Amino acid sequence: MNRRQKRMLTCQEMVELVTDYLEGRLDDAARARFDAHVAECDACTLYIEQMRMTIVALGHIPTDSISREAEEELLAAFRNWRDQTA
Amino acid sequence: MRDEEAARGGAHGAGAGTDPDAELLARLRRGDEDAFRTLVEEHGPFLMRLVMMHVPSRSIAEEVVGDTWLAVLNGLDRFEGRSSLRTWIASIALNKARTRGTREGRIVPFALLRRRYEEGGGPSVDADRFQGRHGERPGWWASPPVAWEEPERQLEAAETRDVMLRAIRDLPPRQREVIALRDISGWDAEEVRNALDLSETNQRVLLHRARSKVRAALEEYLRPETEETTP
Numbered sequence: 469m470n471r472r473q474k475r476m477l478t479c480q481e482m483v484e485l486v487t488d489y490l491e492g493r494l495d496d497a498a499r500a501r502f503d504a505h506v507a508e509c510d511a512c513t514l515y516i517e518q519m520r521m522t523i524v525a526l527g528h529i530p531t532d533s534i535s536r537e538a539e540e541e542l543l544a545a546f547r548n549w550r551d552q553t554a
Numbered sequence: 555m556r557d558e559e560a561a562r563g564g565a566h567g568a569g570a571g572t573d574p575d576a577e578l579l580a581r582l583r584r585g586d587e588d589a590f591r592t593l594v595e596e597h598g599p600f601l602m603r604l605v606m607m608h609v610p611s612r613s614i615a616e617e618v619v620g621d622t623w624l625a626v627l628n629g630l631d632r633f634e635g636r637s638s639l640r641t642w643i644a645s646i647a648l649n650k651a652r653t654r655g656t657r658e659g660r661i662v663p664f665a666l667l668r669r670r671y672e673e674g675g676g677p678s679v680d681a682d683r684f685q686g687r688h689g690e691r692p693g694w695w696a697s698p699p700v701a702w703e704e705p706e707r708q709l710e711a712a713e714t715r716d717v718m719l720r721a722i723r724d725l726p727p728r729q730r731e732v733i734a735l736r737d738i739s740g741w742d743a744e745e746v747r748n749a750l751d752l753s754e755t756n757q758r759v760l761l762h763r764a765r766s767k768v769r770a771a772l773e774e775y776l777r778p779e780t781e782e783t784t785p
Contacts, residue, residue: 478693487762511698526737550585
């Protein structure tokens with residue numbers, strides 16, 4: 469195994485790599501260095517956990533639907549479009 | 555930014571696999587009202603959310619979404635099905651929302667200040683949270699994150715959602731669009747790249763900046779009242 473990974477990643481470097489890590493974009497060597505840091509650093513473990521929680525929370529934001537009136541207008545516009553193009 | 559290119563990227567970007575929208579498209583082109591209703595029900599909610607990131611009020615967002623649907627109808631004949639229907643519709647909505655957002659004076663305050671962060675400058679966490687060169691362990695946390703109080707309950711609360719949405723509104727436009735599509739609407743990276751005409755790396759960098767800032771806003775809001783001292 470190639471030993472380019474002597475130096476431990478710093479926390480400051482870790483926080484820049486979290487998305488690459490979560491998206492599976494780190495190569496094996498980088499991932500090994502990332503994991504090695506996590507194994508030793510509770511603060512970064514928490515940081516990554518909070519990034520995950522953030523992503524989950526964003527996914528739970530309800531998306532707005534359009535109002536009834538807007539939908540009616542839209543369907544009227546559709547009929548209008550259909551009649552024009554028919 | 556390059557709105558024209560974004561729109562074209564949406565129409566020409568993807569090009570892989572068969573088109574799952576083909577049947578719906580054929581029905582739409584025949585003027586099938588149910589097909590249109592299906593389309594609006596399926597994509598309306600995320601369009602609203604996307605557009606609301608750019609305009610100051612719900613009523614304006616509804617107008618923009620309405621305009622988008624008209625543009626979709628009028629563009630149906632030109633749509634070549636090389637990207638998904640959703641990607642194409644999103645790029646139309648984004649173009650309209652950006653134009654409208656600028657006209658309504660949203661976005662503009664602080665936009666100039668923020669522009670330099672647009673493509674990903676600036677650190678994910680403030681540099682002063684880490685130990686300096688003369689610290690015991692340079693680059694390691696000086697002021698580490700602290701656990702949030704009752705995150706499961708808090709993160710689902712309406713107030714916390716507002717904190718997240720405000721943080722997203724304060725992002726530079728590209729970051730805002732990427733995080734809205736990836737994390738709120740749940741698109742995958744490829745779809746977002748196509749809709750916004752971004753490179754794979756750029757998409758990820760923008761997403762990272764955006765997520766980091768939303769996490770920071772949550773940290774600010776959810777941090778326990780008792781001040782944690784730095785170790």
